[in-house]
Amino acid sequence: WDELKAEIRKAEQDHPDLVRLSTIGQSYEGRPIFIAKVSDNVAEDENEEEVLVDALHHAREHLTTEQALALLRWLTNDYGTDDTVTRLVNNREIWIIFALNPDGMRYDLTGDPFHAWRKNRQRDAQGDPMFTDLNRNYGYRWGCCGGSSGKRSALTYRGPRPWSAPETRALAEFVDSRVKGGVQQIVSHVTLHTNGELILWPYGYTHENVPPDMTTLDHDVFVALGEAMADRNGYTAQQSSQLYITDGDQIDWMYATHRIFSYTYELFPPER
Ligand code: 0X9
Numbered sequence: 709w710d711e712l713k714a715e716i717r718k719a720e721q722d723h724p725d726l727v728r729l730s731t732i733g734q735s736y737e738g739r740p741i742f743i744a745k746v747s748d749n750v751a752e753d754e755n756e757e758e759v760l761v762d763a764l765h766h767a768r769e770h771l772t773t774e775q776a777l778a779l780l781r782w783l784t785n786d787y788g789t790d791d792t793v794t795r796l797v798n799n800r801e802i803w804i805i806f807a808l809n810p811d812g813m814r815y816d817l818t819g820d821p822f823h824a825w826r827k828n829r830q831r832d833a834q835g836d837p838m839f840t841d842l843n844r845n846y847g848y849r850w851g852c853c854g855g856s857s858g859k860r861s862a863l864t865y866r867g868p869r870p871w872s873a874p875e876t877r878a879l880a881e882f883v884d885s886r887v888k889g890g891v892q893q894i895v896s897h898v899t900l901h902t903n904g905e906l907i908l909w910p911y912g913y914t915h916e917n918v919p920p921d922m923t924t925l926d927h928d929v930f931v932a933l934g935e936a937m938a939d940r941n942g943y944t945a946q947q948s949s950q951l952y953i954t955d956g957d958q959i960d961w962m963y964a965t966h967r968i969f970s971y972t973y974e975l976f977p978p979e980r
Pocket residue numbers: 766769843901902903908911912913948949951952953954957972
């Protein structure tokens with residue numbers, strides 16, 4: 709946690725024209741949920757397409773925070789020398805969230821070696837555990853379809869109600885805040901998880917490929933873009949429900965509510 713803070717602050721200091729650090733809110737235990745904006749003229753909200761990458765919904769998926777940091781490093785260090793990086797930074801506004809679940813991250817790292825923790829660290833008014841799987845707490849078709857649990861002890865506990873976790877609320881408020889003049893500025897999104905080397909598109913709540921809450925055209929884009937990305941890194945691209953059904957997960961909400969082309973990346977290693 710200290711290393712993460714030091715690294716993102718240094719990136720901002722070293723590249724003040726390209727990086728601006730802020731927070732989207734606080735975790736249950738009061739830790740800041742950091743976000744970096746990376747773009748040319750970073751202080752201005754320019755008319756450029758916006759991209760969001762987030763990491764660490766799940767506490768034990770350490771590699772995702774490392775990947776988010778690597779992305780920040782790549783976009784800043786190679787700016788001005790690598791043509792692809794320079795083009796991306798000049799023509800887009802790139803948002804990076806490094807750890808949506810900082811309480812879980814801290815808790816996980818206190819284990820020897822680790823607690824293999826997944827959920828957040830939320831408790832109820834009595835102080836009893838209400839640890840919630842953030843990737844089942846989003847408000848679209850929450851708890852609809854057998855893809856989460858109502859039991860507090862379960863790994864996929866969805867929380868007592870949609871948006872009960874401060875961390876998912878912070879994410880949603882940020883995404884909602886990017887609607888300008890009625891137009892969502894974020895056009896594409898990747899949420900980083902581990903593992904399985906997969907690229908997953910919505911929906912997770914149903915096995916239907918093109919349900920009524922998705923257009924055929926958008927589905928075609930999801931498949932084409934997902935397969936194109938998989939061709940570049942050797943991952944397998946598929947609809948998320950093909951892995952297993954989830955309800956209340958992030959990418960379903962991102963697409964259903966904001967029409968963002970939203971993908972889950974399951975990073976290294978390949979085996980589950
Ligand atoms: O279960 C999850 O939240 C994600 N997998 S993980 O092993 N990182 O926990 C998968 C979310 C993608 N959605 C579906 N597979 N439906």
